[in-house]
Amino acid sequence: MAIRIGICGAGGRMGRNLIAATLEHAELELAAALERPGSSLLGVDAGELAGQGRMDLTVTDDVEAALAGVDVLIDFTLPEATVANAAACAGAGVPMVIGTTGLDDEHKRQLREAATRIPVVHAANFSVGVNLTLRLLATAARALGDDFDVEVIEAHHRHKIDAPSGTALRMGEVLAHSLGRNLDECAIYGREGRTGERDSKTIGFETIRGGDVVGDHTVMFLGLGERMEITHRASSRMTFARGATRSAVWVRQQPPGIYDMEDVLGLRG
Numbered sequence: 001m002a003i004r005i006g007i008c009g010a011g012g013r014m015g016r017n018l019i020a021a022t023l024e025h026a027e028l029e030l031a032a033a034l035e036r037p038g039s040s041l042l043g044v045d046a047g048e049l050a051g052q053g054r055m056d057l058t059v060t061d062d063v064e065a066a067l068a069g070v071d072v073l074i075d076f077t078l079p080e081a082t083v084a085n086a087a088a089c090a091g092a093g094v095p096m097v098i099g100t101t102g103l104d105d106e107h108k109r110q111l112r113e114a115a116t117r118i119p120v121v122h123a124a125n126f127s128v129g130v131n132l133t134l135r136l137l138a139t140a141a142r143a144l145g146d147d148f149d150v151e152v153i154e155a156h157h158r159h160k161i162d163a164p165s166g167t168a169l170r171m172g173e174v175l176a177h178s179l180g181r182n183l184d185e186c187a188i189y190g191r192e193g194r195t196g197e198r199d200s201k202t203i204g205f206e207t208i209r210g211g212d213v214v215g216d217h218t219v220m221f222l223g224l225g226e227r228m229e230i231t232h233r234a235s236s237r238m239t240f241a242r243g244a245t246r247s248a249v250w251v252r253q254q255p256p257g258i259y260d261m262e263d264v265l266g267l268r269g
Protein backbone atom coordinates (compact mmCIF):
# COMPACT_ATOMS: atom_id res chain seq x y z
CA MET A 1 0.00 0.00 0.00
CA ALA A 2 1.25 3.50 -0.87
CA ILE A 3 2.65 5.72 1.88
CA ARG A 4 0.31 8.72 2.26
CA ILE A 5 2.22 12.01 2.25
CA GLY A 6 1.12 15.43 3.52
CA ILE A 7 3.07 18.47 2.33
CA CYS A 8 3.08 21.63 4.43
CA GLY A 9 4.08 24.81 2.60
CA ALA A 10 2.68 23.27 -0.60
CA GLY A 11 2.54 26.59 -2.46
CA GLY A 12 6.19 27.51 -1.78
CA ARG A 13 9.20 27.10 -4.07
CA MET A 14 10.04 23.81 -2.33
CA GLY A 15 6.40 22.81 -1.79
CA ARG A 16 5.66 22.70 -5.52
CA ASN A 17 8.77 20.58 -6.13
CA LEU A 18 7.78 18.31 -3.21
CA ILE A 19 4.37 17.72 -4.83
CA ALA A 20 6.10 16.77 -8.10
CA ALA A 21 8.60 14.50 -6.28
CA THR A 22 5.79 12.77 -4.37
CA LEU A 23 3.77 12.18 -7.55
CA GLU A 24 6.77 10.69 -9.40
CA HIS A 25 7.67 8.31 -6.50
CA ALA A 26 6.28 4.79 -6.98
CA GLU A 27 5.78 4.14 -3.23
CA LEU A 28 4.14 7.47 -2.34
CA GLU A 29 0.70 8.98 -2.65
CA LEU A 30 -0.07 12.69 -2.12
CA ALA A 31 -2.82 12.76 0.53
CA ALA A 32 -2.74 16.37 1.80
CA ALA A 33 -1.40 19.76 0.71
CA LEU A 34 -1.27 22.44 3.42
CA GLU A 35 -0.78 26.20 3.26
CA ARG A 36 -0.93 28.96 5.85
CA PRO A 37 -4.32 30.25 7.02
CA GLY A 38 -5.35 33.17 4.80
CA SER A 39 -3.26 32.02 1.83
CA SER A 40 -4.77 32.81 -1.57
CA LEU A 41 -3.90 29.22 -2.55
CA LEU A 42 -6.46 27.58 -0.20
CA GLY A 43 -8.94 25.60 -2.33
CA VAL A 44 -6.59 25.42 -5.33
CA ASP A 45 -5.96 21.96 -6.84
CA ALA A 46 -2.62 20.64 -5.54
CA GLY A 47 -1.66 18.93 -8.81
CA GLU A 48 -2.34 22.04 -10.87
CA LEU A 49 -0.43 24.16 -8.33
CA ALA A 50 2.69 22.11 -9.09
CA GLY A 51 2.08 22.07 -12.85
CA GLN A 52 1.30 18.33 -12.69
CA GLY A 53 -2.30 18.35 -13.93
CA ARG A 54 -5.54 18.13 -11.95
CA MET A 55 -5.63 15.52 -9.13
CA ASP A 56 -8.76 16.45 -7.17
CA LEU A 57 -6.91 17.27 -3.95
CA THR A 58 -7.33 20.85 -2.77
CA VAL A 59 -4.92 22.91 -0.68
CA THR A 60 -6.16 23.26 2.91
CA ASP A 61 -5.12 24.95 6.18
CA ASP A 62 -6.74 22.29 8.41
CA VAL A 63 -3.69 20.57 9.94
CA GLU A 64 -5.66 18.29 12.27
CA ALA A 65 -7.91 16.91 9.52
CA ALA A 66 -4.90 16.46 7.22
CA LEU A 67 -2.91 14.54 9.84
CA ALA A 68 -5.78 12.07 10.25
CA GLY A 69 -5.18 10.91 6.66
CA VAL A 70 -1.39 10.94 6.22
CA ASP A 71 1.45 8.55 7.15
CA VAL A 72 4.26 11.20 6.98
CA LEU A 73 4.20 15.01 6.97
CA ILE A 74 6.86 16.82 4.94
CA ASP A 75 7.29 20.43 6.15
CA PHE A 76 9.26 23.17 4.34
CA THR A 77 7.76 26.38 5.79
CA LEU A 78 8.84 28.79 8.54
CA PRO A 79 10.30 27.92 11.97
CA GLU A 80 7.15 28.96 13.90
CA ALA A 81 4.90 26.88 11.62
CA THR A 82 7.28 23.91 11.72
CA VAL A 83 7.40 23.67 15.53
CA ALA A 84 3.59 24.03 15.76
CA ASN A 85 3.25 21.23 13.19
CA ALA A 86 5.76 19.10 15.11
CA ALA A 87 3.61 19.35 18.25
CA ALA A 88 0.52 18.42 16.21
CA CYS A 89 2.34 15.47 14.57
CA ALA A 90 3.57 14.27 17.98
CA GLY A 91 -0.06 14.31 19.20
CA ALA A 92 -1.28 12.45 16.13
CA GLY A 93 1.66 10.00 15.96
CA VAL A 94 2.68 11.13 12.45
CA PRO A 95 6.43 10.99 11.56
CA MET A 96 7.91 14.13 10.00
CA VAL A 97 10.46 15.19 7.41
CA ILE A 98 11.51 18.81 7.97
CA GLY A 99 13.53 21.02 5.62
CA THR A 100 12.81 24.39 7.25
CA THR A 101 15.98 26.33 8.15
CA GLY A 102 16.59 29.30 10.48
CA LEU A 103 15.41 27.52 13.66
CA ASP A 104 16.64 29.15 16.89
CA ASP A 105 17.52 27.29 20.12
CA GLU A 106 13.93 27.41 21.44
CA HIS A 107 12.55 26.06 18.14
CA LYS A 108 15.12 23.25 18.28
CA ARG A 109 14.14 22.47 21.87
CA GLN A 110 10.49 22.18 20.84
CA LEU A 111 11.49 19.92 17.95
CA ARG A 112 13.49 17.65 20.28
CA GLU A 113 10.46 17.46 22.57
CA ALA A 114 8.21 16.35 19.69
CA ALA A 115 10.87 13.83 18.65
CA THR A 116 10.54 11.99 21.97
CA ARG A 117 7.19 10.76 20.57
CA ILE A 118 7.73 10.55 16.79
CA PRO A 119 10.67 10.01 14.39
CA VAL A 120 11.74 13.30 12.73
CA VAL A 121 14.25 13.79 9.92
CA HIS A 122 15.45 17.40 10.06
CA ALA A 123 18.12 18.31 7.52
CA ALA A 124 19.41 21.69 6.43
CA ASN A 125 20.01 20.14 3.02
CA PHE A 126 18.44 17.02 1.51
CA SER A 127 20.80 16.67 -1.47
CA VAL A 128 22.95 13.54 -1.62
CA GLY A 129 25.88 15.63 -2.91
CA VAL A 130 25.85 18.05 0.01
CA ASN A 131 25.73 15.25 2.55
CA LEU A 132 28.69 13.56 0.89
CA THR A 133 30.42 16.96 0.89
CA LEU A 134 29.99 17.11 4.68
CA ARG A 135 31.96 13.84 4.93
CA LEU A 136 34.71 15.23 2.65
CA LEU A 137 34.90 18.40 4.76
CA ALA A 138 35.39 16.40 7.95
CA THR A 139 38.21 14.40 6.33
CA ALA A 140 39.89 17.56 4.95
CA ALA A 141 39.62 19.47 8.22
CA ARG A 142 41.12 16.59 10.22
CA ALA A 143 44.01 16.21 7.74
CA LEU A 144 44.78 19.94 7.34
CA GLY A 145 44.25 20.93 10.99
CA ASP A 146 45.00 24.37 12.43
CA ASP A 147 47.65 25.23 9.78
CA PHE A 148 44.92 26.09 7.29
CA ASP A 149 42.42 28.96 7.64
CA VAL A 150 38.81 27.86 6.99
CA GLU A 151 36.20 30.04 5.28
CA VAL A 152 32.64 29.10 4.20
CA ILE A 153 31.07 31.03 1.30
CA GLU A 154 27.47 30.55 0.18
CA ALA A 155 25.18 32.06 -2.47
CA HIS A 156 21.37 31.83 -2.71
CA HIS A 157 18.48 33.45 -4.59
CA ARG A 158 17.19 36.90 -3.65
CA HIS A 159 14.09 35.57 -1.80
CA LYS A 160 15.96 33.63 0.90
CA ILE A 161 15.19 35.12 4.33
CA ASP A 162 17.84 33.58 6.62
CA ALA A 163 21.65 33.88 6.58
CA PRO A 164 24.04 32.18 6.58
CA SER A 165 22.19 29.26 5.01
CA GLY A 166 21.35 26.27 7.17
CA THR A 167 23.73 24.24 5.00
CA ALA A 168 26.61 26.69 5.59
CA LEU A 169 25.98 26.48 9.34
CA ARG A 170 25.88 22.67 9.20
CA MET A 171 29.19 22.75 7.29
CA GLY A 172 30.54 25.05 10.02
CA GLU A 173 29.45 22.59 12.72
CA VAL A 174 31.14 19.68 10.94
CA LEU A 175 34.35 21.71 10.41
CA ALA A 176 34.42 22.98 14.00
CA HIS A 177 33.80 19.49 15.38
CA SER A 178 36.57 18.00 13.20
CA LEU A 179 38.99 20.73 14.35
CA GLY A 180 38.08 20.33 18.04
CA ARG A 181 36.44 23.77 18.22
CA ASN A 182 33.02 25.07 19.30
CA LEU A 183 31.25 26.85 16.40
CA ASP A 184 29.45 29.28 18.77
CA GLU A 185 32.85 30.51 19.95
CA CYS A 186 34.82 30.50 16.68
CA ALA A 187 32.35 31.66 13.98
CA ILE A 188 32.89 35.07 12.34
CA TYR A 189 29.84 36.19 10.33
CA GLY A 190 31.10 38.68 7.71
CA ARG A 191 33.85 41.27 8.14
CA GLU A 192 33.88 45.04 7.90
CA GLY A 193 36.17 47.91 8.84
CA ARG A 194 39.39 47.56 10.86
CA THR A 195 39.12 43.90 11.72
CA GLY A 196 42.75 43.25 12.69
CA GLU A 197 44.63 40.17 11.56
CA ARG A 198 42.80 36.90 11.16
CA ASP A 199 42.65 34.72 14.28
CA SER A 200 43.72 31.25 13.10
CA LYS A 201 41.16 29.50 15.33
CA THR A 202 38.16 31.20 13.69
CA ILE A 203 35.85 29.93 10.92
CA GLY A 204 34.61 32.73 8.63
CA PHE A 205 31.24 32.87 6.83
CA GLU A 206 30.40 35.02 3.81
CA THR A 207 26.90 35.30 2.33
CA ILE A 208 25.86 36.25 -1.21
CA ARG A 209 22.17 36.86 -2.07
CA GLY A 210 20.74 37.49 -5.51
CA GLY A 211 18.99 36.32 -8.66
CA ASP A 212 17.76 32.74 -8.83
CA VAL A 213 20.74 30.83 -7.37
CA VAL A 214 19.34 27.55 -6.02
CA GLY A 215 22.26 27.02 -3.61
CA ASP A 216 26.07 27.23 -3.91
CA HIS A 217 28.50 26.40 -1.09
CA THR A 218 32.29 26.59 -1.14
CA VAL A 219 34.63 25.82 1.75
CA MET A 220 38.15 27.20 1.37
CA PHE A 221 41.10 25.77 3.29
CA LEU A 222 43.80 28.45 2.96
CA GLY A 223 47.36 27.53 3.83
CA LEU A 224 50.79 29.02 3.14
CA GLY A 225 51.62 28.32 -0.49
CA GLU A 226 48.48 26.36 -1.27
CA ARG A 227 44.73 26.58 -1.09
CA MET A 228 42.08 23.89 -1.32
CA GLU A 229 38.42 24.48 -2.19
CA ILE A 230 35.48 22.10 -1.93
CA THR A 231 32.38 23.29 -3.79
CA HIS A 232 28.84 22.03 -4.16
CA ARG A 233 26.33 23.68 -6.53
CA ALA A 234 22.65 22.77 -6.65
CA SER A 235 20.98 23.57 -9.96
CA SER A 236 17.45 22.24 -9.29
CA ARG A 237 15.20 22.19 -6.21
CA MET A 238 14.10 18.70 -7.28
CA THR A 239 17.36 17.39 -5.80
CA PHE A 240 16.19 18.55 -2.32
CA ALA A 241 12.62 17.37 -2.97
CA ARG A 242 13.76 13.86 -3.98
CA GLY A 243 15.95 13.66 -0.87
CA ALA A 244 12.92 14.59 1.23
CA THR A 245 10.66 11.95 -0.36
CA ARG A 246 13.43 9.35 0.09
CA SER A 247 13.57 10.41 3.78
CA ALA A 248 9.78 10.04 4.06
CA VAL A 249 10.03 6.35 3.09
CA TRP A 250 12.93 5.85 5.56
CA VAL A 251 11.50 7.74 8.56
CA ARG A 252 8.44 5.47 8.85
CA GLN A 253 10.69 2.56 9.89
CA GLN A 254 12.47 4.49 12.67
CA PRO A 255 11.84 4.74 16.41
CA PRO A 256 11.17 8.25 17.86
CA GLY A 257 14.18 10.58 17.68
CA ILE A 258 15.82 13.29 15.58
CA TYR A 259 17.66 12.17 12.47
CA ASP A 260 19.30 13.94 9.53
CA MET A 261 20.03 13.11 5.90
CA GLU A 262 23.35 11.48 6.84
CA ASP A 263 21.32 8.90 8.81
CA VAL A 264 18.95 8.38 5.86
CA LEU A 265 21.91 7.82 3.48
CA GLY A 266 23.75 5.58 5.96
CA LEU A 267 26.76 7.93 5.93
CA ARG A 268 27.03 8.06 9.72
CA GLY A 269 29.78 5.44 9.45
Ligand code: NAD
Pocket residue numbers: 008009010011012013014015034035036037039076077078081098099100101102123124125126127240
Ligand atom coordinates in the same frame (compact mmCIF):
# COMPACT_ATOMS: atom_id res chain seq x y z
P1 NAD B 1 8.83 29.74 0.27
O1 NAD B 1 8.64 31.04 1.00
O2 NAD B 1 8.79 29.72 -1.22
O3 NAD B 1 7.74 28.68 0.79
C1 NAD B 1 7.30 28.54 2.11
C2 NAD B 1 5.82 28.25 2.09
O4 NAD B 1 5.38 27.95 3.41
C3 NAD B 1 5.00 29.46 1.58
O5 NAD B 1 4.15 29.05 0.52
C4 NAD B 1 4.20 29.86 2.83
O6 NAD B 1 2.93 30.41 2.53
C5 NAD B 1 4.09 28.52 3.56
N1 NAD B 1 3.75 28.67 4.97
C6 NAD B 1 4.15 29.62 5.86
N2 NAD B 1 3.56 29.45 7.05
C7 NAD B 1 2.78 28.34 6.93
C8 NAD B 1 1.91 27.65 7.82
N3 NAD B 1 1.71 28.05 9.08
N4 NAD B 1 1.27 26.54 7.37
C9 NAD B 1 1.43 26.12 6.09
N5 NAD B 1 2.23 26.75 5.19
C10 NAD B 1 2.90 27.84 5.61
O7 NAD B 1 10.20 29.14 0.80
P2 NAD B 1 11.06 27.93 0.18
O8 NAD B 1 12.12 28.47 -0.68
O9 NAD B 1 10.13 26.87 -0.35
O10 NAD B 1 11.80 27.41 1.49
C11 NAD B 1 11.06 26.97 2.62
C12 NAD B 1 12.04 26.55 3.72
O11 NAD B 1 12.78 25.40 3.28
C13 NAD B 1 13.10 27.62 4.08
O12 NAD B 1 13.37 27.56 5.46
C14 NAD B 1 14.31 27.19 3.27
O13 NAD B 1 15.53 27.65 3.80
C15 NAD B 1 14.19 25.70 3.38
N6 NAD B 1 14.88 24.92 2.34
C16 NAD B 1 15.45 23.76 2.75
C17 NAD B 1 16.07 22.93 1.85
C18 NAD B 1 16.64 21.62 2.33
O14 NAD B 1 17.16 20.82 1.52
N7 NAD B 1 16.54 21.33 3.64
C19 NAD B 1 16.12 23.28 0.49
C20 NAD B 1 15.52 24.48 0.09
C21 NAD B 1 14.88 25.28 1.03
